[in-house]
Amino acid sequence: MAEPKKTVDVRALKSSGFIRQTESEYFVCRLRIPGGNASSEKLIQAAELAKKYGRGYCHLTFQQSVEIPYVKLSEMDALKAELDKLGLRMANCGPRVRAISACQGCKVNPYGRVDAPGIAAKADEKYFGMDTPAKFKIAYSGCNIGCPNPQENDLGFHGMVEPDLVPDLCNGCTLCVQLCKSRAGESLVMNTKTNLPERDDNRCTYCGECLFCCPTNAWVSKRIGHAVYVGGKHGRFPRWADRVADFVSDEDTYELIEKCVAWYNLNGKRGERFGTAIDRLGMDKFKKDVLVPKFKTAKEWDHHGDRPKGINYHVLHSWDTEESR
Amino acid sequence: MDTKGNGFLDLRGVACPMNWVRTKMVLEEMEIGQKLEVVLDDGEPIRNVPRSLKDEGHKLLKVTPDGSCFRIVIERG
Numbered sequence: 001m002a003e004p005k006k007t008v009d010v011r012a013l014k015s016s017g018f019i020r021q022t023e024s025e026y027f028v029c030r031l032r033i034p035g036g037n038a039s040s041e042k043l044i045q046a047a048e049l050a051k052k053y054g055r056g057y058c059h060l061t062f063q064q065s066v067e068i069p070y071v072k073l074s075e076m077d078a079l080k081a082e083l084d085k086l087g088l089r090m091a092n093c094g095p096r097v098r099a100i101s102a103c104q105g106c107k108v109n110p111y112g113r114v115d116a117p118g119i120a121a122k123a124d125e126k127y128f129g130m131d132t133p134a135k136f137k138i139a140y141s142g143c144n145i146g147c148p149n150p151q152e153n154d155l156g157f158h159g160m161v162e163p164d165l166v167p168d169l170c171n172g173c174t175l176c177v178q179l180c181k182s183r184a185g186e187s188l189v190m191n192t193k194t195n196l197p198e199r200d201d202n203r204c205t206y207c208g209e210c211l212f213c214c215p216t217n218a219w220v221s222k223r224i225g226h227a228v229y230v231g232g233k234h235g236r237f238p239r240w241a242d243r244v245a246d247f248v249s250d251e252d253t254y255e256l257i258e259k260c261v262a263w264y265n266l267n268g269k270r271g272e273r274f275g276t277a278i279d280r281l282g283m284d285k286f287k288k289d290v291l292v293p294k295f296k297t298a299k300e301w302d303h304h305g306d307r308p309k310g311i312n313y314h315v316l317h318s319w320d321t322e323e324s325r
Numbered sequence: 326m327d328t329k330g331n332g333f334l335d336l337r338g339v340a341c342p343m344n345w346v347r348t349k350m351v352l353e354e355m356e357i358g359q360k361l362e363v364v365l366d367d368g369e370p371i372r373n374v375p376r377s378l379k380d381e382g383h384k385l386l387k388v389t390p391d392g393s394c395f396r397i398v399i400e401r402g
Contacts, residue, residue, distance in 0.1 A: 171384070171385075171386065172387075173385045173386055173387055173388050174387065174388045174389075175371075175375055175385060175388045175397075178371070178388050178390055178395060179371065179372065182367060213372060213375060213376070215375050215378060215379045215384070215385040
């Protein structure tokens with residue numbers, strides 16, 4: 001029970017970003033870094049505060065927060081006041097929408113298809129901290145390499161692009177066909193009569209490798225958007241997310257976050273993760289309640305939706321092993 | 326494809342970015358319109374070297390798979 005001198009509401013502290021450590025007189029201060037981008041000044045300030053209030057080090061969390069460990073209970077208010085003054089915001093913990101994570105996106109990574117950190121930061125402003133039955137993690141990836149693990153978040157997005165060929169610009173070098181064959185989706189074949197690549201939409205992963213590699217810019221984007229994955233999680237019983245929609249616009253990802261959180265709050269039991277609630281009530285019900293008729297996948301996918309049907313993954317193996325990224 | 330009278334460079338086992346540096350050095354000695362055949366490994370090399378060629382205004386004419394590597398024909402731009 002509470003000690004007579006001071007009452008500590010650990011749960012309230014948790015929601016504001018102070019998390020109790022193993023040694024109960026110490027707390028971790030979790031800072032909010034939406035989309036994983038923080039200015040140099042803010043990182044320096046955080047480092048200085050870690051020296052002043054912690055033990056001179058920061059922990060970089062898996063969800064892209066910067067944490068200051070070993071903050072004394074008695075100094076928490078002073079730290080909070082300094083953070084407020086500097087404009088450093090705190091993240092959260094517990095059953096609510098967490099700080100939204102992202103990769104570098106298309107502005108930094110040439111392979112990226114969407115501005116993942118920009119969209120994530122906007123979504124974070126709108127939805128961070130909304131109460132949910134259990135933790136709710138959201139990740140935005142710029143492309144389908146998926147560095148922020150969209151398939152392992154409650155709600156995950158990755159950029160995708162539908163390629164279109166401008167025949168007049170193509171000189172028939174076959175580079176796109178070779179690269180697609182060995183690392184994308186085996187979707188392209190060379191038409192020997194026309195000396196142009198032909199794309200089989202059923203086998204396409206919409207990764208944009210052909211746009212990325214084309215020496216003459218003959219491949220252009222027909223449409224760009226986000227693939228949507230729901231119900232992923234780590235934990236004692238990990239669950240791989242299910243792909244439920246394709247080519248969703250930036251704005252519509254916000255609508256989906258709203259709808260998913262509302263559905264989760266209506267249907268989820270206390271402490272039950274999003275994917276578990278979907279499994280308990282059935283994917284069909286979830287789709288009917290949240291997605292129909294606006295959101296759907298571009299085609300029927302294999303294996304939770306992360307693979308086109310009928311491609312030979314053994315020849316795609318080089319993508320996983322040889323890339324150093 | 327006819328590449329006679331022009332250059333040939335075997336860059337198997339040469340990692341990025343040295344494969345591009347060596348390609349560039351040979352291309353700089355050549356006349357505009359001349360052709361250079363280069364053998365590149367699969368993986369990063371076949372992705373990166375063509376991209377550098379594009380940035381520097383050279384033309385990639387043909388890519389042919391050859392076992393675990395690729396033969397590419399470049400036209401000096």
